[in-house]
Amino acid sequence: MIPFVINIVYFLLSLALLLAFIRLTRGPSLPDRVVALELIASIVVGFVGVHAIDTGISSLLDVAIVIALTAFLAAIGFARFLERGTQE
Amino acid sequence: MIGFFWNIMLALAWAALSGDFSGMNFVAGFFFGYLALMVLQRQVPVLKGYSRRLPRVVAFLVFFIKELVKANYRVAYDVATPVWYMKPGVIAFRLKARTDVEIMFLSSVISLTPGTLSLDVSDDKKVLFIHAMFLQDEEQLRQDLRELEHKILNILR
Amino acid sequence: MTDIIVSILLLAGAGFMLLAAVGIIRLPDLPTRMHASTKAGAMGAMFTMAGVAFFFADGVVLARAFAIVVFILITSPIAAHVIGRAGYFIGTPLWSGTIKDELRDNYDSQTHTLRSGYEDSPESVTLPPKPNPDKNP
Numbered sequence: 001m002i003p004f005v006i007n008i009v010y011f012l013l014s015l016a017l018l019l020a021f022i023r024l025t026r027g028p029s030l031p032d033r034v035v036a037l038e039l040i041a042s043i044v045v046g047f048v049g050v051h052a053i054d055t056g057i058s059s060l061l062d063v064a065i066v067i068a069l070t071a072f073l074a075a076i077g078f079a080r081f082l083e084r085g086t087q088e
Numbered sequence: 089m090i091g092f093f094w095n096i097m098l099a100l101a102w103a104a105l106s107g108d109f110s111g112m113n114f115v116a117g118f119f120f121g122y123l124a125l126m127v128l129q130r131q132v133p134v135l136k137g138y139s140r141r142l143p144r145v146v147a148f149l150v151f152f153i154k155e156l157v158k159a160n161y162r163v164a165y166d167v168a169t170p171v172w173y174m175k176p177g178v179i180a181f182r183l184k185a186r187t188d189v190e191i192m193f194l195s196s197v198i199s200l201t202p203g204t205l206s207l208d209v210s211d212d213k214k215v216l217f218i219h220a221m222f223l224q225d226e227e228q229l230r231q232d233l234r235e236l237e238h239k240i241l242n243i244l245r
Numbered sequence: 246m247t248d249i250i251v252s253i254l255l256l257a258g259a260g261f262m263l264l265a266a267v268g269i270i271r272l273p274d275l276p277t278r279m280h281a282s283t284k285a286g287a288m289g290a291m292f293t294m295a296g297v298a299f300f301f302a303d304g305v306v307l308a309r310a311f312a313i314v315v316f317i318l319i320t321s322p323i324a325a326h327v328i329g330r331a332g333y334f335i336g337t338p339l340w341s342g343t344i345k346d347e348l349r350d351n352y353d354s355q356t357h358t359l360r361s362g363y364e365d366s367p368e369s370v371t372l373p374p375k376p377n378p379d380k381n382p
Contacts, residue, residue: 001252002252005251005255006255009258009259012256012260012263013263015263016259016262016263016265016266017266019263019267019269019270020265029275029332031275031332031337032275032278032337034328035269035275035278035282035328036269036282038286038324039265039266039282039286042262042265042287043266045293045317046259046290049258049290049296049297050255050259052297053296053297053300058301058305058309061297061306062309064313065313068313068317068320069316072320075324075328076327078328078331079330079331082331082332082335083330083331156288160284160288163268163280163281163284164264164285167268167272168264174277175342176274176339176340177343177344177345177346178345178346179345195326196323197322199321199322199325199326200284200287200318200321202285203280205279205325205329207276208326208330210360211358211360219276219333221277
């Protein structure tokens with residue numbers, strides 16, 4: 001049962017990744033693209049979790065931690081960049 | 089916070105002394121530690137009010153999860169169906185919370201609930217600007233936010 | 246039994262992620278897109294991690310999955326607030342269906358200050374004072 005469900009979940013997550021990627025390329029403004037990047041990071045965290053179940057390697061969760069961390073830092077950095085751009 | 093830390097320590101001591109680190113035994117240790125701290129809190133100033141605060145935190149968590157599910161359903165419905173029922177807008181919410189920690193906690197909880205997103209605090213920290221997705225009934229929304237703030241202040245103060 | 250719980254959690258997580266992605270494509274302006282993406286995305290990641298924790302049912306994995314969930318719970322509102330604020334202040338246009346904006350008038354883009362509109366009133370409490378039975382005057 002689990003392998004079948006995992007295939008469905010992979011499919012749904014890929015679809016979500018594709019939609020987020022469309023917004024990333026099309027987004028009219030820079031903040032839209034940043035939001036899309038955030039979402040892609042969340043989806044990749046989900047991907048890594050599902051892959052950990054699929055392969056049975058629990059160490060993959062460390063990868064998920066690092067991705068969540070860098071996504072947060074990237075969001076903060078982008079926001080600083082955006083706000084400073086308006087002040088000068 | 090310090091009370092909670094001591095409660096965890098007491099539960100760990102319980103588990104270690106009874107030699108059984110299973111989840112159920114840990115919960116039992118936590119419960120007995122809670123009782124012990126309830127007796128102690130009159131003598132120790134740091135622990136004051138701990139026994140009243142913990143049930144409030146648990147009640148708040150339950151309330152928050154309920155709100156989360158309700159609001160998520162609403163946003164999901166609007167995203168998934170072709171017709172938009174949303175009336176988005178930015179409202180100014182008058183804060184009763186004073187300190188930075190209270191405002192941070194409140195704005196984080198508001199941001200986590202789907203349908204509301206805290207944008208900014210005014211420079212004198214009196215007003216929180218919130219972007220809301222459903223402004224059909226603004227009074228109702230303000231009342232809900234007021235209730236949420238009241239619950240959070242009950243925990244933190 | 247465990248299989249069923251794990252399956253439900255994984256499907257719920259993937260469903261939330263897909264919902265966030267559909268929302269980010271369909272919704273009309275930046276703040277509404279953030280409503281969909283940041284919260285549903287975080288919920289999706291949290292459900293998936295809960296599924297992972299149930300599947301392995303091991304102390305170390307449980308602690309790690311719990312750490313990820315707490316981390317997402319702490320960071321996602323901060324990231325949402327920071328991006329939303331930056332996007333608003335650099336003048337991203339709002340959707341034409343937006344019915345109210347109480348922030349625009351209070352913001353001065355030259356000096357970058359944000360007024361509250363209540364500068365003259367000393368305290369923030371607007372409600373009538375509650376009768377307090379504990380303190381007798």
